[in-house]
Amino acid sequence: MGADPERRFEELYASSYRPLLGYALRRCPDPDDAADVVAETFMVAWRRIEEVPQEDEARLWLFGVARKVLANQRRGERRHEQRTAALRAQLAASPLVAELPGEDFSQLGQVFRSLPEDDRELLALVAWERLSPSEIAKVLGTSANVVRVRLYRARSRFARRLAEAGVRHSRAVAFEGSRL
Template identity: 30%
Template sequence: MAKEKDRIRLRQLKAGDESVFSEIYDAHWESLFKYVIRILPDQDDAADIVQETFVTFWELRRQLDGVKTVKAYLFVMARNLAFRRFRDYVKRTEVEDKLVQFYGDPVVNLEQLVGAKELANLLDAEIEKLPKRMREVFVLSRKEHLSYKEIAERLHISDQTVKKQINNSLKYLRLKIDEEYIPYLMLLVIIDKLT
């Protein structure tokens, strides 16, 4: 009986019926949250994952032909997203630990200093390749140390636009910088979180 109801719901969902999506959301949000919170103990992270699960579910609604039960599909999707977030957290923590080791050690060898100089040159070259407005926002933030609000006022744009431009800049730079320089780039991210 439940499987037949799911088949009907999936058919309606595939046709873009938002009321069916709302029913599914209301019926499963809380149980998904309780499930995800066991994987990711941070409530905000768990809520983000549940929200991302439903957004993805809606976006994939036309590709759900093989789905037998909505609940099982949502739980598998939420589990996968939660584990991915957890793995990202572990990687980020490892990088932060390496940063602490590198910058916490008062004896910095010549190779590390040369590497830092190479990174600075590489970063400067990549920053120059950013689109004009993005570069302008990034430079005002990182080199002139202006707050988002100060940048927004100076450039006559919103704080959100400033934040988005900086996030996009960091994403671009992460893609362009060789993996051995990731700890240095993470320092930029950490500094961004502090400002």
């Protein structure tokens, strides 16, 4: 590596900010919460910069931390730190972020949201983050084989619920852009 912690963090921030923001915005209805997820995740990375892996695995490591931050938020923790004030203002000024669609009320969206949270996140990591099972394994801290089994079950549950809802699902569980 060779870089000092400051330089390493700056490089990490530059390369990972956008995917991490996207990850957070896709999971937080409120952009302010997404800003907090980004801030808290990078704060952990800064504290533990020696532990952050190199290159693309850094992004996976950050997603793993962001999962925990999101879990804290879902447990009711909300804090809009002063340090995110400028970022929140920037997000609010962005037409793209300010006009993000709300919940998808299509049948597919409703069935997707009815899935257990673990299933949803697993399918989202594939379809939204376009991660392979081995990459997801790094995010979740488990093995690729475990991920494959869990993915199979999640997709089966999703397909079953789609069928129960009368949705033709031959393509609905296809994962655009995924490496499955």
